[in-house]
Amino acid sequence: xxxxxxAKDFEMEKDEFLEILNLFLESSYDxxxxxxxxxxxxxxxxxxxxxxxxxxxxxxxxxxxIYELAKSIERSAKENHLxxxxxxxxxxxEEIDRIGxxxxxxxxxx
Amino acid sequence: MKILVVDNHPVMLKxxxxxxxxxxxxxxxxxxxxxxxxxxQTHTPDIIFTDLIMPRIDGKKLCEIIRKxxxxxxxxxVILSAIAAEDEEKFFExxxxxCVAKGPFNRMSKHILQILRRLExxxxxxxxxxxxxxxxxxxxxxxxxxxxxxFDTTLKGMIEGFLEVTPEGDxxxxxxxxxxxxxxxxxxxxxxxxxxxxxxxxxxxVEVVLQCDGGPPKSIPIDFPVKLNGKEVSVQVLPITxxxxxxxxxxxxxxxxxKKMESKLIQAQKMEALGTLAxxxxxxxxxxxxxxxxxxxxxxxxxxxxxxxYEMLKSIEKKAQNGSRLTSQLLGYARKGRYEVRPMLLNQLxxxxxxxxxxxxxxxxxxxDLYRDLxxxxxxxxxxxxxxxxxxxxxxxxxxxxxxxxxxxxNVTHQEIESDLxxxxxxxxxxxxxxDTGIGMDQQTMTRIFDPFFTTKELGRGTGLGLASAYGIIKxxxxxxxxxxxxxxxxxxxxxxxxSKGEVEEQAEKSEDILKGSETVxxxxxxxxxxxxxxxxxxxxxxxxxxxxxxENGVELYKTNRDQIGLVILDLIMPHKGGRETFDxxxxxxxEVKVLLSSGYSMNEQTMEIIKRGCKGxxxxxxxxxxxxQKLRExxxxxxx
Numbered sequence: 148x149x150x151x152x153x154a155k156d157f158e159m160e161k162d163e164f165l166e167i168l169n170l171f172l173e174s175s176y177d178x179x180x181x182x183x184x185x186x187x188x189x190x191x192x193x194x195x196x197x198x199x200x201x202x203x204x205x206x207x208x209x210x211x212x213i214y215e216l217a218k219s220i221e222r223s224a225k226e227n228h229l230x231x232x233x234x235x236x237x238x239x240x241e242e243i244d245r246i247g248x249x250x251x252x253x254x255x256x257x
Numbered sequence: 258m259k260i261l262v263v264d265n266h267p268v269m270l271k272x273x274x275x276x277x278x279x280x281x282x283x284x285x286x287x288x289x290x291x292x293x294x295x296x297x298q299t300h301t302p303d304i305i306f307t308d309l310i311m312p313r314i315d316g317k318k319l320c321e322i323i324r325k326x327x328x329x330x331x332x333x334x335v336i337l338s339a340i341a342a343e344d345e346e347k348f349f350e351x352x353x354x355x356c357v358a359k360g361p362f363n364r365m366s367k368h369i370l371q372i373l374r375r376l377e378x379x380x381x382x383x384x385x386x387x388x389x390x391x392x393x394x395x396x397x398x399x400x401x402x403x404x405x406x407x408f409d410t411t412l413k414g415m416i417e418g419f420l421e422v423t424p425e426g427d428x429x430x431x432x433x434x435x436x437x438x439x440x441x442x443x444x445x446x447x448x449x450x451x452x453x454x455x456x457x458x459x460x461x462x463v464e465v466v467l468q469c470d471g472g473p474p475k476s477i478p479i480d481f482p483v484k485l486n487g488k489e490v491s492v493q494v495l496p497i498t499x500x501x502x503x504x505x506x507x508x509x510x511x512x513x514x515x516k517k518m519e520s521k522l523i524q525a526q527k528m529e530a531l532g533t534l535a536x537x538x539x540x541x542x543x544x545x546x547x548x549x550x551x552x553x554x555x556x557x558x559x560x561x562x563x564x565x566x567y568e569m570l571k572s573i574e575k576k577a578q579n580g581s582r583l584t585s586q587l588l589g590y591a592r593k594g595r596y597e598v599r600p601m602l603l604n605q606l607x608x609x610x611x612x613x614x615x616x617x618x619x620x621x622x623x624x625x626d627l628y629r630d631l632x633x634x635x636x637x638x639x640x641x642x643x644x645x646x647x648x649x650x651x652x653x654x655x656x657x658x659x660x661x662x663x664x665x666x667x668n669v670t671h672q673e674i675e676s677d678l679x680x681x682x683x684x685x686x687x688x689x690x691x692x693d694t695g696i697g698m699d700q701q702t703m704t705r706i707f708d709p710f711f712t713t714k715e716l717g718r719g720t721g722l723g724l725a726s727a728y729g730i731i732k733x734x735x736x737x738x739x740x741x742x743x744x745x746x747x748x749x750x751x752x753x754x755x756x757s758k759g760e761v762e763e764q765a766e767k768s769e770d771i772l773k774g775s776e777t778v779x780x781x782x783x784x785x786x787x788x789x790x791x792x793x794x795x796x797x798x799x800x801x802x803x804x805x806x807x808x809e810n811g812v813e814l815y816k817t818n819r820d821q822i823g824l825v826i827l828d829l830i831m832p833h834k835g836g837r838e839t840f841d842x843x844x845x846x847x848x849e850v851k852v853l854l855s856s857g858y859s860m861n862e863q864t865m866e867i868i869k870r871g872c873k874g875x876x877x878x879x880x881x882x883x884x885x886x887q888k889l890r891e892x893x894x895x896x897x898x
Contacts, residue, residue: 157363171268204268207362257640 150253153209161253168250171208175201175243180239182220182236186229194224194232201239258377259283259300263293263307264337273306273337276369290314291429294322294448297329304376306357306369309338313429313504314447317351324352325444333368333376376784418490418509421497425450426467439509440486451507459483466494467505479512490511512674514883531708532729536858539587542580542828543857544784547879550577551790554882558797581879585643587722588858598734600759601638603687606630607664610642614649620659621652628667632687632756640730641754647723648691648750653824655695663692674753679737685756686736692749697742706740708723772886776823776893777801781811781839782855783831787878791826798886808855810832824893826876829856830865838875840867855880 155166178197187192202217216239223231261280262273277284285300289292291306291313309316323329336348336356348356357368364502412419418435422428431439431446439446439454453683457461462483466475468890477483477492484490493508553574560567604627615623634641652662658855669688671681698706702713707728715765732739735755742748778800788804795802803822805811808831816823825843827837836854843850854864854875864875876885 158366159275167268167271167275170271174267200266203359204266206360207268207272207365209361209363 150249156209165209165250165253168189171204171210172239172243172250174204175213179236179240179243182232185224186233186236189229191224191227191229191232194229195221198224198232210246213246216242241255258304258373259285259302260307261285261287261293261296261300261302263287263290263305263311263316265289265311266310269308269337269359272366273369275374276362276366280370280373282373290316290319290322291423291427291448293319297323297326301328302332304333304335304373306335306337309336313423317667318430318443318447320348320352322447323711325442335372363681390580418507418511420507420509422451422467422505422507424467424503424505426628433510438486438488438490438509454485455483459485463492466492479510479515482512482516487748489516527708528728528732531725531818533585535725539584542584542587543878544787546577547857548581548784548786548790550574550581550881551787551794554576555790555793558882577879583722587726591816597639598635600633600757601636601641602631603626603634603641603666603689603754606642606644607666607689611644611649611662611664614646614653617657618653621656621662622660623662623664626665626667627664629690630668631666632668632685633759634687634754635757635759636734636754637730640733644727644730644752645689645691647727651723652691652693652695652748655693655697660694662694663690665690665692666757674737675739675741675751681737681744681753682735682755686753687756689752689754690749691752692747693773694747697744697746697748699744703740703742770887771798771883772890773799774886774889774893775799775801776819777803777821778814778889779811779818779822779825780804780805780826781806781808781831782828783807784828787828794882794885798889800889807831808836808839808842811839812846815843815850816846819850824851824853824873826853826855829854829858829867829894837863838869840870840872843870853888853892 150164150168151161154161156163161168178200180203182194182197185191185197192198198217198220202221205211205214205217216235220232220235220239223235225227260277261272262277262284263286264270264273264484267288270288274284274286282790285296285302287296290307291312293307294314306318307316307319314322316338320334320336323332323334334355337359338348338356355372355806357365357372359365415432415434418438419430419431419432420428420435423449428447428449428451431443436443436446441454451467452460452463462477466477468475474494474496476494477490479491482491483490489512489630493510495506495508497504499507520612553570557567557570557574560570587851607625607627611623613627615621628851649662666687666689669686673685673688674681674686698713701808706724708725728738731752731754737751737753739751739753740748778795780788780795780802782788782791782804783806785806788806792802792804803814803818805814811825811827815825827836827839827843831839833844836856840852840854843852848871852872854867854872855878856864856875857878858864868875874888876888880888
């Protein structure tokens, strides 16, 4: 993932963009936690809300893989397919972890 | 420009802040409507960018509040949302100036800058969402939104007030019922504190209920409501936990009407229970007095007035009569009254009673303003006189050093009846008001003055029955009694009695003669002593007497002696076969049987019914020799020569 190009697209300095990504990671980990507890509690509405939150921010930042995943989670949650939600939540976690690692690498480069 | 951005996602806030500050604007952020409103108390931005769906006061409500708050009205509002476009939300209808669709921020930012540029030149108002091309389909969001709408519709239709408050007590949602109970416009209500709605003395209770300490939910019960906006309100608290934001749902119930009904019911039940008790006591007491008075008058008939015991016996007879007056007060309260109801003129009675009373208290000036064309009443004049006398005596007691009494009568309709406790039956009424210039009374005393045995007079002076019997008698006449008073400002009693269409007849003067006879009288009473004294009285009047102690025996005896028995004196209340059943059985034997009912209770519906079915008359115990002698001749006709 080329954060340099993405930052440019957003007319931001790379630093600034990384900072926003950090914020995204923080809030998304928060949402993932809520998603997990929603799955445990079998609360599909709460799960949908958590996915909705990740989805919005991912879209804003142009993180399309995460956006698509979050969208699917939201839909499955709405349809009460918590098993699928659980599967996809794991993938979303991995995807977000990956972005986290990239951000760390980018920071170390500087 | 000064800009406020409201969004519940930190990434969006950060993106917006970055973008706008780069353009040289002064930016503040808020994570929901509630935080935004508290910021707006001290800061007035030029533009607000706001998300639509947020916890704790959403974007739509925020717009509406801003548009209804005078010093915020001119702020330009731009909505940041994709659903506004898809859901056919008419964002400009709730006061927003423009709407930018949310999407990838690199494209969204261009639209925002475009709007800012146009804003710097002119005030804009657009009814189209900008940047829709950047929006991805939002089907699911729409579904989430539709759940919210279902809730909204449900809450709007609820009779109960539904409030959502933060753990600190700030109100973030109020349905129309809650707004109407609280009585303040929504824009003032939201973001203000729930506790501030209560008077200081009520606040502590509400505060305790709102504290959610993890224990079971607390409530302010219907039985013990709080005062809110002049209403009695119960509050049920439902804590919402587990979500992002802790909050409390409060269900408000306006129980004012219910409380009013309850107090009416309690009052009615109390009066009823005491009435039954008082009536029972009066009944037994009258039977005792019957024996005392009967025996004394029998002794007196044969006694020479020069006898050393004559005056003592006279005194006993007089006290027995006083006792009988006391029981008639009790019976009046118990509403077992309505002895002799006939059309009467109230003015005449007021003039006579007040005249007699005035002669006993010269230091009291009586002013009468009696309406000349007053409707007649259908009433027992003796009882109404008793009521008026009680009121006059009380008024005089309230003015120990003299004063003025005002007696007014006039015609009114049910609409003019002042009362919190009654719903007057529609129709015409006659109002008699009795006003004194005495010491008056406080609210607490006023709520109790019609209770029997309640008195403010010193021990031995008041029985506590005067007003209670007044109340019972007026109720018994389907009327209403009310009082107005303040400490030190005198008191006014208002009596409302239903007007009558009947013609008033002149009443014949009562004779004081003792009338004798010689027929055979069958006396039926379960009280042995009443039988004894009754027999003696009847014999002293010249009658032949047969006595029996039960209805069954009475019927048996009548069967075998029907040709001989001229009249039956029948007690109304007896065990087993009561007066009514006995009367029916006697009638079966002989349809023209002459029966005089007698009772320790005064005339009531039961007696009236028996009289309607052919019973010849009624006499209340204790009766004097004279009364009984006259009643007997009334039923039997002139004595045979």
